[in-house]
Amino acid sequence: MLTVAVLISGTGSNLRALLEAASEPGFPARVVVVGADREADGFAHAEAFGIPSFEVPYSSFESRDAWGAELDAQLRVWSPDLVVLSGLMRLLPAAVVDAWAPRLINTHPAYLPEFPGAHGVRDALAAGVAETGASVIVVDRGVDSGPILAQERVPVLPGDTEHTLHERIKPVERRLLIDVVRRIATGDLDLASFDASDA
Ligand code: GAR
Numbered sequence: 543m544l545t546v547a548v549l550i551s552g553t554g555s556n557l558r559a560l561l562e563a564a565s566e567p568g569f570p571a572r573v574v575v576v577g578a579d580r581e582a583d584g585f586a587h588a589e590a591f592g593i594p595s596f597e598v599p600y601s602s603f604e605s606r607d608a609w610g611a612e613l614d615a616q617l618r619v620w621s622p623d624l625v626v627l628s629g630l631m632r633l634l635p636a637a638v639v640d641a642w643a644p645r646l647i648n649t650h651p652a653y654l655p656e657f658p659g660a661h662g663v664r665d666a667l668a669a670g671v672a673e674t675g676a677s678v679i680v681v682d683r684g685v686d687s688g689p690i691l692a693q694e695r696v697p698v699l700p701g702d703t704e705h706t707l708h709e710r711i712k713p714v715e716r717r718l719l720i721d722v723v724r725r726i727a728t729g730d731l732d733l734a735s736f737d738a739s740d741a
Contacts, residue, residue, distance in 0.1 A: 544571035544727035547622035549613075551631040554584015556649060559716035560628065560723065561591045570727035575620040577613065579632050600632055610635035617642070624726060624733075626719070627681060631660055636683045643688075644736040646681040649719050651711045653693055654679060658686035663708045666698065673697045674707070676715040678722045680736045689736045692718040 546564070548557050557576060564572050576588035576595040588595040596616045603609035614637070617625060627634075627648040639646065652662035653675025659665070666674035675695045682688035696711050725731035 544624060544723070545574045545620070545622045546571050546624045546626055546723065547575045547577060547617055547620055548573055548626045548628050549577045549579075549630040550582050550584040550628050551579055552582055552584060552629050554582060554587050554629065555712060556628045556716050556719060557584050558587040560626070560720060561587055561593065563720045563723075565591065569724065571624070571723050574622055575617075577616060579609070579613075579630065584629070606633070607635045607637065610638040614638050614641055624723070626723070628719070633685065634681065639681055639683050643682060644680045644733040647691065647722065647733075648679050648681045648686070648688070649715045650677045650679065650686050651708055651715060653677060653695060654686055654690060662686075663711065664704050667702065667704060667707060671698060674711065676711050676718055678715075678718045680733065691722050691731065691736075694718060 548560065550557050561573055563569055573593050576593055578585065578597050579600040581597060585595050598609060598613045598616055600609050623645065625642050625646045650662055652666055654677040657665040673695045675693055677693040678691045679686065680688040680691060694714050696714055698707060722731065726733060
């Protein structure tokens, strides 16, 4: 059984979908802990599923590196096989990436390498593209620049706002994420072949 830690910053709706999938009999992975860089609303999902959680508040540390060191220490307590960034809105310090990659994956609401960064949905709308997408990648030291594990196109519809478009992308992200976690757990997808740590 693959053990998974999930890191969030916000509502954690994708986390919730993974928790639901992982509670199905026969799913080959389970979430062992949920962490966040702030008092995230998504902790409620962890609590609902009886999953422990930890908070490493970014604002309590004097530097990104100091924050990352504590985040790394917390993760090591649980020693997960896989770390999933599911809406963690912080760049991880290189030391944390190097410690966990390639067993460190991220979901992103755009068709990477298009529209990386914190505002993938907003940037796609501003660019006026007809379609954007969702991606699941291995995290490397760059910003959403790691190897792509799964991605799918999502159309931009007339009248879309950042909210409506994001809400249409998220179900696709969830499906891709759950499928990637399942494939990693079954050995169908071998992360060892993605050495993203020296990117
Ligand atoms: C998701 O769309 C995720 O891909 C995105 O934040 C959202 C979190 O939603 N992450 C990024 O944009 C990272 N660059 P949720 O909290 O409802 O799961």
